[in-house]
Amino acid sequence: MGQNNQCPMPLAPFIQKSKRINQQVLAGFLEAIFNGISIGAVLLIAALGLAIVFGLMGVINMAHGELMMFGAYTTFVVQNGCKQLGGVWFEGYIFLALIVAFIFTAFVGLVLEKGVIRYLYGRPLETLLATWGVSLIFQQFVRSVNWVLIIAIAIFCLLFFGGLWVLNSRTNLERVRNWAIAVLLLLSAGITIITGNLLSQTYQLAVTQPWFGAQNVDVTAPTWLQAGMSLGGVQLPFARLFIIALTLICVAGVYIFLQRSSWGLRIRSVTQNRSMSACLGIPTQKVDAVTFALGSGLAGVAGCAISLLGSVGPNTGQNYIIDTFMVVVVGGVGNLAGSIVAALAIGTANFLIGSGTLALLLSSVKPLADFFTFFATTSMAKVMVFALIIVFLQWKPGGIFPQKGRTVDV
Amino acid sequence: MKRQLNRRKFLIYGSATFTTSIFLKACANNTPSATENPAAPPAATPAAATSGETIKVGILHSLSGTMAISEKSVVDAEKLAIKEINAAGGVLGKQIEAISEDGASNWDTFREKATKLIDQDKVAVVFGCWTSASRKNVKPVFESKNHMLWYPVQYEGQECSKNIFYTGAAPNQQIEPSVDWLLKNKGKEFFLVGSDYVFPRTANTIIKAQLEALGGKIVGEDYLPLGNTEVTPIITKIKQNLPNGGVIYNTLNGDSNVAFFKQLKGAGLTPEKYPSMSVSIAEEEVKAIGVEYLKGHYAAWNYFQTVDTPANKKFVAAFKKEYGENRVTNDPMEAAYIAVYLWKQAVEKAGTTDLEKVRAAAVGQTLDAPEGKVTMDANHHISKIVRIGEVRQDGLFDIVYATPAPVEPVPWNQFVKETKGFACDWTDPAKGGKYQKV
Numbered sequence: 002m003g004q005n006n007q008c009p010m011p012l013a014p015f016i017q018k019s020k021r022i023n024q025q026v027l028a029g030f031l032e033a034i035f036n037g038i039s040i041g042a043v044l045l046i047a048a049l050g051l052a053i054v055f056g057l058m059g060v061i062n063m064a065h066g067e068l069m070m071f072g073a074y075t076t077f078v079v080q081n082g083c084k085q086l087g088g089v090w091f092e093g094y095i096f097l098a099l100i101v102a103f104i105f106t107a108f109v110g111l112v113l114e115k116g117v118i119r120y121l122y123g124r125p126l127e128t129l130l131a132t133w134g135v136s137l138i139f140q141q142f143v144r145s146v147n148w149v150l151i152i153a154i155a156i157f158c159l160l161f162f163g164g165l166w167v168l169n170s171r172t173n174l175e176r177v178r179n180w181a182i183a184v185l186l187l188l189s190a191g192i193t194i195i196t197g198n199l200l201s202q203t204y205q206l207a208v209t210q211p212w213f214g215a216q217n218v219d220v221t222a223p224t225w226l227q228a229g230m231s232l233g234g235v236q237l238p239f240a241r242l243f244i245i246a247l248t249l250i251c252v253a254g255v256y257i258f259l260q261r262s263s264w265g266l267r268i269r270s271v272t273q274n275r276s277m278s279a280c281l282g283i284p285t286q287k288v289d290a291v292t293f294a295l296g297s298g299l300a301g302v303a304g305c306a307i308s309l310l311g312s313v314g315p316n317t318g319q320n321y322i323i324d325t326f327m328v329v330v331v332g333g334v335g336n337l338a339g340s341i342v343a344a345l346a347i348g349t350a351n352f353l354i355g356s357g358t359l360a361l362l363l364s365s366v367k368p369l370a371d372f373f374t375f376f377a378t379t380s381m382a383k384v385m386v387f388a389l390i391i392v393f394l395q396w397k398p399g400g401i402f403p404q405k406g407r408t409v410d411v
Numbered sequence: 412m413k414r415q416l417n418r419r420k421f422l423i424y425g426s427a428t429f430t431t432s433i434f435l436k437a438c439a440n441n442t443p444s445a446t447e448n449p450a451a452p453p454a455a456t457p458a459a460a461t462s463g464e465t466i467k468v469g470i471l472h473s474l475s476g477t478m479a480i481s482e483k484s485v486v487d488a489e490k491l492a493i494k495e496i497n498a499a500g501g502v503l504g505k506q507i508e509a510i511s512e513d514g515a516s517n518w519d520t521f522r523e524k525a526t527k528l529i530d531q532d533k534v535a536v537v538f539g540c541w542t543s544a545s546r547k548n549v550k551p552v553f554e555s556k557n558h559m560l561w562y563p564v565q566y567e568g569q570e571c572s573k574n575i576f577y578t579g580a581a582p583n584q585q586i587e588p589s590v591d592w593l594l595k596n597k598g599k600e601f602f603l604v605g606s607d608y609v610f611p612r613t614a615n616t617i618i619k620a621q622l623e624a625l626g627g628k629i630v631g632e633d634y635l636p637l638g639n640t641e642v643t644p645i646i647t648k649i650k651q652n653l654p655n656g657g658v659i660y661n662t663l664n665g666d667s668n669v670a671f672f673k674q675l676k677g678a679g680l681t682p683e684k685y686p687s688m689s690v691s692i693a694e695e696e697v698k699a700i701g702v703e704y705l706k707g708h709y710a711a712w713n714y715f716q717t718v719d720t721p722a723n724k725k726f727v728a729a730f731k732k733e734y735g736e737n738r739v740t741n742d743p744m745e746a747a748y749i750a751v752y753l754w755k756q757a758v759e760k761a762g763t764t765d766l767e768k769v770r771a772a773a774v775g776q777t778l779d780a781p782e783g784k785v786t787m788d789a790n791h792h793i794s795k796i797v798r799i800g801e802v803r804q805d806g807l808f809d810i811v812y813a814t815p816a817p818v819e820p821v822p823w824n825q826f827v828k829e830t831k832g833f834a835c836d837w838t839d840p841a842k843g844g845k846y847q848k849v
Contacts, residue, residue: 036643043641144479206735215479217669217699227703229679236650238677311640312669312699314480320638320666355644357651379644380607380636 041348050299066318072304110297160189217314333400355382469528471539476516492751563747571835589711620826682707693741723781792820
């Protein structure tokens with residue numbers, strides 16, 4: 002260091018230049034880390050719900066993406082509501098949207114569990130097909146939902162299930178049960194269709210116009226989330242920072258819930274050994290419902306988060322479903338920590354390869370640099386990441402943190 | 412509890428299902444059926460389609476699936492044109508009957524439905540398709556049956572079929588003038604971003620060749636898989652390669668556009684320093700992406716809702732009256748609308764719906780379209796004015812530039828070696844779809 006002070010004048014610009022280069026390298030490095038983390042955070046928040054539903058419960062939920070889509074549409078509705086109120090409401094709508102999205106998608110998840118998945122535990126292939134069907138229904142639902150449809154569904158449910166409930170109080174139900182269901186189904190369907198037709202003929206466009214339609218809808222982030230800030234030459238978009246913070250909170254929340262709360266204890270015990278838990282008096286069906294609702298609710302939160310970055314439309318869910326399964330499988334089924342590591346690793350790999358940073362770093366080794374330059378477009382980077390994942394899964398079929406012990410066989 | 416299906420239960424369920432289905436059938440009479448009018452008596456040959464009371468035309472677009480987003484409004488425009496023509500007395504004194512088929516965003520379905528429209532419905536013409544993939548899939552059908560398709564969307568060129576009329580822009584009617592304008596007004600350094608399929612890749616070869624010839628420079632290019640919404644690596648590359656600002660030429664399609672512009676703003680890349688030119692963002696897409704993110708960016712089209720011609724005022728007013736005040740019109744919709752009118756003029760000139768005669772009559776037809784005067788060229792494309800618009804506060808476009816005269820269509824790409832010097836002329840049997848110009 003002492004020599005530096007004595008160095009003759011001609012060297013000074015050189016040192017300054019090397020300092021600048023150093024600074025550039027440092028900024029590039031920081032930017033790579035930040036961008037890797039921010040891509041990983043999006044993957045992680047999208048996969049977190051699935052890590053619970055697929056990882057802990059073993060339910061292959063193909064409708065996970067559509068639950069995210071519901072979260073995004075909830076954000077759209079909340080945003081429009083808050084726009085009417087204006088001012089502070091609009092600036093802060095995202096927080097309200099997060100809560101509403103969580104509650105709404107958790108409710109949808111609960112209905113889904115009670116209506117479909119409950120009957121399919123332990124039959125992964127049927128679950129896969131059924132939830133895929135559900136995902137198609139959800140997509141078409143948001144395309145064509147209007148007042149007539151909603152009112153018709155409400156009337157049908159009210160008549161059919163209300164009728165069943167009334168009949169349940171009769172003592173001789175068993176004898177007439179099948180008759181009753183057939184008649185009820187027919188009657189309530191008939192009344193529903195007639196009411197729907199009447200409604201659409203009386204009020205015309207006011208009730209038959211779709212709420213959202215097949216078009217993408219416009220979710221605009223509050224102004225304070227649209228901009229970004231510059232830190233040491235690295236541009237940090239606020240939306241990305243927000244998502245990273247949200248992901249941290251969600252991961253911490255899920256961890257605390259699973260490890261510290263009584264419901265978390267029950268969930269863990271049911272995942273480890275269902276029949277033993279049942280013997281010990283844990284209401285396993287209720288636990289299943291709560292777990293699934295929690296996973297769905299997290300999907301809703303993720304949907305709200307991705308609406309800050311991407312498009313909101315009927316196909317939104319499909320854009321994410323593959324990535325989320327990839328994260329859970331690479332991380333190791335049944336392990337939250339694995340999902341976290343996998344999401345960050347995939348995100349960073351995607352960025353390093355796709356942005357050409359890796360090619361730049363390896364520029365001294367010519368053939369390697371050429372190789373990575375070839376993969377330095379977004380679509381080729383995806384190819385490379387998939388190839389790496391396949392190789393990785395050949396080496397470690399159980400993922401980063403494979404399950405150990407007896408639960409593996411169950 | 413016994414749960415077997417005995418005879419009595421079978422009878423109960425069976426009759427219940429049967430009654431329900433009859434009930435549903437009876438109540439479903441007001442759901443829109445595929446044909447708008449009661450079916451005319453089936454005709455024997457395509458040419459004989461006129462022998463009925465109506466002239467049947469096919470509409471073949473995706474009404475479901477991914478592409479429904481865009482194609483639905485094109486169908487609306489085509490139906491509006493048919494309705495207007497019918498209200499004014501129809502074609503050759505006969506009403507037009509539209510038979511609408513759903514291609515379901517599936518290119519094989521497009522082929523099946525095209526065959527069905529031609530063989531079973533005996534339509535006189537088909538208006539349809541959006542994606543190049545669907546057009547490429549139905550092209551052999553129309554060629555083998557020597558039938559006629561009118562295609563309303565701007566596309567990558569490199570095609571000139573005897574059986575297709577293209578009313579959207581050829582590449583030289585959208586991309587080339589916009590690159591010229593950018594070079595003159597916005598800067599010499601370009602970054603190309605596109606979705607990973609045929610249109611963006613072809614478009615970018617044209618842009619590259621053009622920039623090379625005119626002294627511009629490509630500093631980078633990147634392609635996103637369709638539907639991908641993670642654009643961080645691209646934005647990093649743009650910042651690395653254009654540290655002092657430059658032009659972004661955007662050929663992204665669909666959902667990726669939303670992600671791109673949202674994240675562009677978050678990364679601090681403003682339109683003042685990084686102006687972007689898009690070729691697939693029109694009025695409807697602006698609405699879906701959000702004006703906040705797009706304000707100040709540019710788009711190149713032949714038609715904008717804000718074009719100031721009497722024909723356009725009429726078109727926009729009629730469209731809003733038919734489909735609602737909040738709807739907007741855009742370039743492919745306008746191209747679809749004028750396709751119906753150009754076909755009608757050709758039929759009237761030919762005096763019949765006989766395909767050969769209509770095809771010959773169509774060439775040279777001119778129309779005072781909403782976008783200005785258009786003429787059907789001998790290569791089955793139309794000459795069009797090219798415009799550049801800047802997104803403004805209300806989500807429509809300020810037209811900042813328009814070519815002084817309609818631009819002649821050039822379907823064969825003059826910037827790549829394989830097709831340089833080729834042209835297309837269907838009026839001369841010796842020349843045909845691809846001949847070497849001297």
